[in-house]
Amino acid sequence: MDRLAxxxxxxxxxxxxxxxxxxxATLPRAxxxxxxxxxxxxxxxxxxxxxxxxxxxxxxDPWPLLTESAKRGFQSEQLPAPLGTMPVMSxxxxxxxxxxxxxxxxxxxxxxxxxxxxxxxxxAAALMLxxxxxxxxxxxxxxxxxxxxxxxxxxxxAITEPGAGSDVEDTEGAPTARFVTTARRCAGGYVLNGQKxxxxxxxxxxxxxxxxxxxxxxxxAAHVQDDWTCFVVxxxxxxxxxxxxxxxxGQRASDATELFFDxxxxxxxxxxxxxxxxxxxxxxxxNYSRVPVAAIALGIAQSALEAAIExxxxxxxxxxxxxxxQEVQLAVADMWLDVSAMRGMVWQAARHSxxxxxxxxxxxxxxxxxxxxxxxxxxxxxxxxxxxSANRAEKAMRDSRxxxxxxxxxxxxxxxxxxxxxxxxxxxxx
Amino acid sequence: MVATDDLALxxxxxxxxxxxxxxxLFGPGHDRGPDGDLDAVPSLLGxxxxxxxxxxxxxxxxxxxVGVWGRHVLDDGCRISFVALTSxxxxxxxLASAVHAQGIGCLALDGWFGTxxxxxxxxxxxxxxxxxxRYGVAFDERTLRDGVRFxxxxxxxxxxxxGASPFVWALERPDWLVVVAPVDSAGVEGxxxxxxxxxxxxxxxxxxxxxPGVHIADVGARVGIRALRQYEVTxxxxxxxxxxxxxIGERAARIAxxxxxxxxxxxxxxxxxxxxxxxSEARTYTEGRYQGGQTxxxxxxxxxxxxxxxxxxxxxxxxxxTHADEPLGTIRDDALLRxxxxxxxxxxxxxxxAVTNCVQALGGYGYMDDFGLSKRLRDVxxxxxxxxxxxxxxxxxxxxxxxxxx
Ligand SMILES: Cc1cc2nc3c(=O)[nH]c(=O)nc-3n(C[C@H](O)[C@H](O)[C@H](O)COP(=O)(O)OP(=O)(O)OC[C@H]3O[C@@H](n4cnc5c(N)ncnc54)[C@H](O)[C@@H]3O)c2cc1C
Numbered sequence: 001m002d003r004l005a006x007x008x009x010x011x012x013x014x015x016x017x018x019x020x021x022x023x024x025a026t027l028p029r030a031x032x033x034x035x036x037x038x039x040x041x042x043x044x045x046x047x048x049x050x051x052x053x054x055x056x057x058x059x060x061d062p063w064p065l066l067t068e069s070a071k072r073g074f075q076s077e078q079l080p081a082p083l084g085t086m087p088v089m090s091x092x093x094x095x096x097x098x099x100x101x102x103x104x105x106x107x108x109x110x111x112x113x114x115x116x117x118x119x120x121x122x123x124a125a126a127l128m129l130x131x132x133x134x135x136x137x138x139x140x141x142x143x144x145x146x147x148x149x150x151x152x153x154x155x156x157x158a159i160t161e162p163g164a165g166s167d168v169e170d171t172e173g174a175p176t177a178r179f180v181t182t183a184r185r186c187a188g189g190y191v192l193n194g195q196k197x198x199x200x201x202x203x204x205x206x207x208x209x210x211x212x213x214x215x216x217x218x219x220x221a222a223h224v225q226d227d228w229t230c231f232v233v234x235x236x237x238x239x240x241x242x243x244x245x246x247x248x249x250g251q252r253a254s255d256a257t258e259l260f261f262d263x264x265x266x267x268x269x270x271x272x273x274x275x276x277x278x279x280x281x282x283x284x285x286x287n288y289s290r291v292p293v294a295a296i297a298l299g300i301a302q303s304a305l306e307a308a309i310e311x312x313x314x315x316x317x318x319x320x321x322x323x324x325x326q327e328v329q330l331a332v333a334d335m336w337l338d339v340s341a342m343r344g345m346v347w348q349a350a351r352h353s354x355x356x357x358x359x360x361x362x363x364x365x366x367x368x369x370x371x372x373x374x375x376x377x378x379x380x381x382x383x384x385x386x387x388x389s390a391n392r393a394e395k396a397m398r399d400s401r402x403x404x405x406x407x408x409x410x411x412x413x414x415x416x417x418x419x420x421x422x423x424x425x426x427x428x429x430x
Numbered sequence: 431m432v433a434t435d436d437l438a439l440x441x442x443x444x445x446x447x448x449x450x451x452x453x454x455l456f457g458p459g460h461d462r463g464p465d466g467d468l469d470a471v472p473s474l475l476g477x478x479x480x481x482x483x484x485x486x487x488x489x490x491x492x493x494x495x496v497g498v499w500g501r502h503v504l505d506d507g508c509r510i511s512f513v514a515l516t517s518x519x520x521x522x523x524x525l526a527s528a529v530h531a532q533g534i535g536c537l538a539l540d541g542w543f544g545t546x547x548x549x550x551x552x553x554x555x556x557x558x559x560x561x562x563x564r565y566g567v568a569f570d571e572r573t574l575r576d577g578v579r580f581x582x583x584x585x586x587x588x589x590x591x592x593g594a595s596p597f598v599w600a601l602e603r604p605d606w607l608v609v610v611a612p613v614d615s616a617g618v619e620g621x622x623x624x625x626x627x628x629x630x631x632x633x634x635x636x637x638x639x640x641x642p643g644v645h646i647a648d649v650g651a652r653v654g655i656r657a658l659r660q661y662e663v664t665x666x667x668x669x670x671x672x673x674x675x676x677x678i679g680e681r682a683a684r685i686a687x688x689x690x691x692x693x694x695x696x697x698x699x700x701x702x703x704x705x706x707x708x709x710s711e712a713r714t715y716t717e718g719r720y721q722g723g724q725t726x727x728x729x730x731x732x733x734x735x736x737x738x739x740x741x742x743x744x745x746x747x748x749x750x751x752t753h754a755d756e757p758l759g760t761i762r763d764d765a766l767l768r769x770x771x772x773x774x775x776x777x778x779x780x781x782x783x784a785v786t787n788c789v790q791a792l793g794g795y796g797y798m799d800d801f802g803l804s805k806r807l808r809d810v811x812x813x814x815x816x817x818x819x820x821x822x823x824x825x826x827x828x829x830x831x832x833x834x835x836x
Contacts, residue, residue: 166722317566379811
């Protein structure tokens with residue numbers, strides 16, 4: 001080092017910084033600050049609860065955590081200050097980067113608790129991305145105001161139905177979707193009937209952005225892509241009830257709940273956007289939300305990597321730390337490479353504003369697959385210890401498995417990449 | 431080699447038992463958690479005992495010879511044990527693992543049976559083999575001083591067992607512990623670099639579970655195969671008098687090789703069962719689920735998942751069949767280990783992929799406990815984690831004699 005010319009020395013990075021700090025240092029100032037705040041919150045509130053809540057999610061009361069998150073401004077970032085808590089300085093980088101960093105850090109602490117806190121962002125995204133200023137004023141502004149004051153008020157996003165999962169995530173499937181949730185016009189509003197399933201945060205949400213097929217006026221059969229309309233349904237609305245919350249493999253601290261609509265009256269002003277604009281809004285929300293979902297995968301992979309490093313430094317083999325052996329170092333390095341590649345992809349996707357289908361879906365599918373691979377590698381490296389819950393690698397395996405399924409399966413997301421690029425790159429190259 | 435008719439008969443009765451076990455553990459009307467009705471496991475194991483499928487440490491017990499990993503494997507090969515474990519794992523890999531664990535404990539006894547305090551003649555004794563080092567694989571010289579070891583008599587102390595193994599599998603809380611451990615002697619310690627030397631100095635010692643100095647604790651929450659009991663066992667200088675030593679030296683090393691190899695082979699057989707059933711469950715589901723205007727079994731994306739899973743099960747079956755019909759007693763140690771390691775590696779590479787593909791074919795429903803595939807994924811993950819990381823297994827494989835010579 002000393003032998004380098006002075007200019008060469010300046011170009012040589014000698015700072016003793018861990019990778020997390022190095023990565024953080026590359027971000028604009030407002031994001032740097034936010035990333036630190038997310039990590040601190042995750043370490044203080046999510047990580048310590050992770051195993052306990054995973055083991056017994058039914059007895060967990062999420063409100064203290066939600067209140068803490070709201071107090072810190074993490075539940076009201078959809079709108080800039082003074083309405084919400086998104087720093088004005090951050091407007092140029094957009095909301096997406098914040099949400100992605102939050103998803104990464106929270107999920108590194110506990111993906112289930114992270115999702116319990118962040119399901120709200122998905123519900124709120126439907127309001128925000130509608131571009132419908134009336135709906136934003138009516139719903140999003142009060143939500144942000146309540147959350148800012150430390151009084152958590154939550155939204156959820158409901159598209160999936162028992163017979164329509166991939167079909168409501170995919171352009172090809174939409175025309176033949178077997179949906180049951182419908183809306184009929186009536187005096188002063190609409191009447192909703194039907195059912196949604198697997199709704200994250202559905203058990204506790206104060207309001208749900210529900211997508212329902214509005215009965216066509218001309219007697220033709222309703223279709224998702226032509227007739228879907230988004231409505232806000234508030235908790236307590238007569239005829240609206242929640243059903244069971246699923247028992248699932250991972251991300252167990254977050255509920256996936258059934259919603260039932262039996263002749264629910266929804267006033268006109270609860271409609272989000274224009275009639276029959278729901279499909280476009282849904283696509284917009286998915287393009288946006290798939291980046292944070294990729295970031296959730298990244299956070300889980302990071303936790304699996306940390307579990308492997310922590311374990312192999314602690315466990316002794318032949319009188320030395322396991323991590324001092326080459327075969328262990330190679331395995332840990334592989335995981336590290338994967339996590340770094342995922343972070344590069346997520347952060348790059350987060351820079352796309354507004355979000356775009358091909359980029360978001362590619363990040364979602366890639367990170368979901370790699371997170372599961374990293375978590376499995378971590379489990380494998382811990383050998384028998386990997387199967388013990390206390391070591392967290394098995395939790396990462398179970399949690400990351402969901403990232404290949406929700407927000408559209410990774411198969412559907414791969415098809416979405418091709419669909420998106422078919423209108424751009426693929427077309428221009430032929 | 432087992433007669434085809436006998437095998438068919440065993441398969442038939444196992445299929446019948448499997449249906450009944452599935453109904454008992456997972457059927458309606460049972461108090462089921464994600465692992466089924468675990469309270470029903472003891473009675474199902476009792477039924478398997480009466481079918482003579484559970485190995486018995488006492489030479490007078492029928493299971494001693496014909497049970498899973500009973501002494502018949504020395505002459506007939508592993509086929510029957512594979513068939514039994516595969517079939518049981520189709521219903522529940524945890525139940526199969528319990529039967530497997532008892533068999534491995536008996537295999538480690540190598541026909542020896544002494545008198546154990548607290549076990550009256552004719553009473554079924556539960557044996558657990560203790561052979562997994564704290565971290566790493568047996569026969570890796572680095573693990574020799576990290577796990578349980580047999581300390582031979584010295585001028586100052588009688589022979590004893592020392593150390594801890596956090597991963598002892600058992601059918602129930604064991605009556606016997608069969609310690610399969612390296613001998614803690616200067617010769618082994620100083621023999622750095624000679625990997626094979628690590629396999630020559632072994633001892634097999636029986637210890638009644640209630641002996642002073644033996645501590646048995648539950649390992650706590652774990653990913654899968656929860657119908658099986660898993661303990662951390664610590665030996666605090668537990669005396670091992672002459673009468674308790676089943677074998678020492680070369681013979682013990684052979685038994686140790688057999689025990690470790692059959693443990694991996696059994697896990698593979700169970701992984702085959704679990705993944706095979708996962709594929710058939712996923713196929714049934716995909717034929718009834720509509721998305722994209724047709725049953726999802728019609729989409730290439732789903733076909734690829736299930737075809738790959740089919741292929742994975744076929745590969746697993748093929749690897750497992752390599753020496754399945756050769757009398758275990760005639761397979762040379764290195765060849766046995768090579769085979770077992772390949773089978774064990776195949777769980778991670780093939781069985782795990784098969785099951786995760788099946789989960790994917792069900793979409794969100796695959797992730798939910800109700801559909802059973804999430805349990806299969808947890809189970810196969812636990813089997814894949816047993817005794818050694820991928821890298822450690824590969825290094826052990828690299829050190830084996832390729833010709834199969836001992
Ligand atoms: C824990 C959890 C939380 C969730 N949270 C929410 C939420 O908050 N809000 C919400 O609305 N939804 C939510 N979902 C729903 C989720 O997005 C769907 O589960 C997912 O889109 C898959 O749909 P599906 O489960 O119906 O599977 P299916 O669509 O039935 O898919 C089954 C299989 O068929 C394949 N397949 C289906 N159609 C095609 C096709 N056309 N071409 C090729 N292959 C195809 C799929 O790739 C998959 O392998 C959640 C799901 C889970 C599991």
